[in-house]
Amino acid sequence: MRRLIFHRRHGRSALHDSLTIAGSIGVALLAGYLFLEASGIDAAGAYRALLVDPLGTSYGFFETLVKAIPLILTGLAVAVAFRMRLWNIGAEGQLYAGALAATYVALFTPDFGLPRAPLMLVAACAAGAVWAAVPGVLRATLGVSEILVTLMGNYVAILVADHLCYGPWKGKTTFGFPMSDRFPDDAALPAFAGTRLHVGLFVGVLCSLALWALLWRTKWGFQVRVAGSNVRAAEYAGYRVKRDAVVVMILSGTLAGMAGGVELSGVLHRLQPRFSPGYGYTAILVAWLARLHPLAVPLVAFLFGVLLTGGEQLQVMGISSSLVDVLQGLILLSVLAADAAANWRMAWVVHQGSALSEGVVHD
Amino acid sequence: MIDLMGMGAGLVAAGMQGGTAVLLAALGELVLERSGVLNLGIEGIMLVGALTGFAASHATGNPALALGAAACAGMLMGLLHGVFTVMLGASQVVAGLALMILGTGISGFFGQCFIGQTAPGIAPVAVPLLADIPLVGPALFRHDPLVYAAVLLVPVIRYFLMRTTWGLAVRAVGENPEAADVQGVPVIRVRMLATAFAGFMAGLAGAHLSLAYNRMWIERMVAGRGWIALAVVIFSLWRPGRALIGAYLFGVVGAASFRMQALGSRVSAPLLQTLPYVTTIVALVLIAWRARLHRDADTPAALTIPFRREERS
Numbered sequence A: 001m002r003r004l005i006f007h008r009r010h011g012r013s014a015l016h017d018s019l020t021i022a023g024s025i026g027v028a029l030l031a032g033y034l035f036l037e038a039s040g041i042d043a044a045g046a047y048r049a050l051l052v053d054p055l056g057t058s059y060g061f062f063e064t065l066v067k068a069i070p071l072i073l074t075g076l077a078v079a080v081a082f083r084m085r086l087w088n089i090g091a092e093g094q095l096y097a098g099a100l101a102a103t104y105v106a107l108f109t110p111d112f113g114l115p116r117a118p119l120m121l122v123a124a125c126a127a128g129a130v131w132a133a134v135p136g137v138l139r140a141t142l143g144v145s146e147i148l149v150t151l152m153g154n155y156v157a158i159l160v161a162d163h164l165c166y167g168p169w170k171g172k173t174t175f176g177f178p179m180s181d182r183f184p185d186d187a188a189l190p191a192f193a194g195t196r197l198h199v200g201l202f203v204g205v206l207c208s209l210a211l212w213a214l215l216w217r218t219k220w221g222f223q224v225r226v227a228g229s230n231v232r233a234a235e236y237a238g239y240r241v242k243r244d245a246v247v248v249m250i251l252s253g254t255l256a257g258m259a260g261g262v263e264l265s266g267v268l269h270r271l272q273p274r275f276s277p278g279y280g281y282t283a284i285l286v287a288w289l290a291r292l293h294p295l296a297v298p299l300v301a302f303l304f305g306v307l308l309t310g311g312e313q314l315q316v317m318g319i320s321s322s323l324v325d326v327l328q329g330l331i332l333l334s335v336l337a338a339d340a341a342a343n344w345r346m347a348w349v350v351h352q353g354s355a356l357s358e359g360v361v362h363d
Numbered sequence B: 001m002i003d004l005m006g007m008g009a010g011l012v013a014a015g016m017q018g019g020t021a022v023l024l025a026a027l028g029e030l031v032l033e034r035s036g037v038l039n040l041g042i043e044g045i046m047l048v049g050a051l052t053g054f055a056a057s058h059a060t061g062n063p064a065l066a067l068g069a070a071a072c073a074g075m076l077m078g079l080l081h082g083v084f085t086v087m088l089g090a091s092q093v094v095a096g097l098a099l100m101i102l103g104t105g106i107s108g109f110f111g112q113c114f115i116g117q118t119a120p121g122i123a124p125v126a127v128p129l130l131a132d133i134p135l136v137g138p139a140l141f142r143h144d145p146l147v148y149a150a151v152l153l154v155p156v157i158r159y160f161l162m163r164t165t166w167g168l169a170v171r172a173v174g175e176n177p178e179a180a181d182v183q184g185v186p187v188i189r190v191r192m193l194a195t196a197f198a199g200f201m202a203g204l205a206g207a208h209l210s211l212a213y214n215r216m217w218i219e220r221m222v223a224g225r226g227w228i229a230l231a232v233v234i235f236s237l238w239r240p241g242r243a244l245i246g247a248y249l250f251g252v253v254g255a256a257s258f259r260m261q262a263l264g265s266r267v268s269a270p271l272l273q274t275l276p277y278v279t280t281i282v283a284l285v286l287i288a289w290r291a292r293l294h295r296d297a298d299t300p301a302a303l304t305i306p307f308r309r310e311e312r313s
Helices: A001-012 A014-038 A042-058 A058-083 A091-108 A114-143 A147-168 A200-219 A219-229 A231-236 A241-268 A279-289 A297-317 A323-350 A355-360 B004-034 B042-060 B065-086 B091-114 B136-140 B145-163 B167-176 B177-182 B187-213 B225-235 B242-264 B270-271 B275-294
Strands: none
Touching: A001 A231, A014 A323, A042 A297, A042 B270, A058 A091, A058 A200, A058 A219, A058 A241, A058 A279, A058 A297, A058 A323, A091 A114, A091 A241, A114 A147, A114 A241, A114 B187, A114 B275, A147 B225, A147 B270, A147 B275, A200 A241, A200 A297, A219 A231, A219 A241, A231 A241, A241 A279, A241 A323, A279 A297, A279 B004, A279 B042, A279 B091, A297 A323, A323 B065, B004 B136, B004 B167, B004 B187, B004 B225, B004 B242, B042 B065, B042 B091, B042 B187, B042 B225, B042 B270, B065 B091, B065 B187, B091 B242, B136 B177, B136 B270, B145 B167, B145 B177, B145 B242, B167 B177, B167 B187, B177 B187, B187 B225, B225 B242, B242 B270, B242 B275, B270 B275
């Protein structure tokens, strides 16, 4: 049984994988460059803002790390769900659910005598978990498409946040702007002196290590990975696949919800409508490019942090930050193309065992 | 009483208007899924269609030409999806998501200069005689041509799928591509044509939003309708007639929530706007429940499974 599952990964070495992905990103960036040139925009200038400034200046570098934090957490959330072939594309909504719960704790609960920040994170995790548990339970019990339910959950959570910001939670000290009041001081995660970088970075990296240990060093994690690569095998082995699916969705929502709590507590210090620049969607790319591997997620999250930071710079230059979305789409497509090309070569060479060739072709 | 009936007629009219984009996209996706391919990028394709249609109408002043341009842009996006999923065998889920992100990006990028602009839209056409019937006329017969076209397409697509050789090929490829291949059905070609058709329809659907329904370009104006079209396909159990019901249901719920805002409901506007999304979830749950009771999911058996001839052995 063990052999059958591990065969899938044997096909590619980590080095081969990294080179494929680096090459694909290169191709996508080149395509983006031509795309800019063709639309009559100073492509060199745009790329300098997009890729060089975030890495070359200390402000840009710290800002990249700040943006990487929610990407690490949501990226892990997507990775763990995708590992079990649960297509949770609702990390964005779960992030907002977490942010709402964190705001409630920060502004509307009595003082327990404890610092609020940890309580906010716990509440954020719980809210994200609930938001993801609904599609998880519907999937496991009735077979309802989790893709569509999680996606609908994004729209609902974002609109509920709008409702609260424009209505009941609108601040008294915000000069009429639709956002909540600033959180009290004990609601803030500690930041590094003189920067916006906060300890959420450690939270993210710790979560990545913990998730790796859970998936690769426990029996439950093994069961989840088996179920992800071959449901029939998992059922045959007597694993409780449906229960595990609900648990994985809850775990996924917990991580995404935490991202919302960490972002508010560490960076924004208040609830604003539409505060996320699509972290939950970028997370899909982060997870996929990390090959759904928790330890690779922080690294890829950093790369996409560069892109998001650069996107803000673009807006300053008067170029639409939608360019970031264009590049993200191109990157994902070129990785898919590179993988398909690699698979084809494999399919030629390996052709004796049916289990093996199937794993190679479908992955 | 009369006023109430007038409101009802208005609601039906608004529901048809609002549901048409969803119906067009859902009909294309329905044919595609019948052939065994899932395109999650409909939302992105509709955005590209919406922008292309608007931009072409702005440039040429000819909305009919603009519709064609939007449909062609959608078709190209659909073919791109086909190249990845059908020809290269990439994950349909991930390729679809990539298309969604790419479409959002492209439309946002090129749409920037069209925000606040105007372009000639598609005007409603009253059907002679029928439009003058009280209540029924205003509700059903004073729409723009795309609304009628979408309705007419329902029986056409039903006929195509169930009564023509090509429709049989589509269904065979979606149920059992290996068997279809043995019978000499060109699996890859059928699926590629289906992806092109789904893209064509999604492009048209987007253009209906920017040229008839809203008559302007707003960033991310599709607002989840592409995803709701996917939900409508599931709700329809892959049958065109039921897709019409699902799409119009969405349109009516959207129109009702809009009217409640206008009438000064005590529930806030954002909360009312969640109604179509919540309704979609409820509809998906109900249909899954029903499928469980009757044990007939009707899902095309080969949906999302790539076809490779080498694997046949």
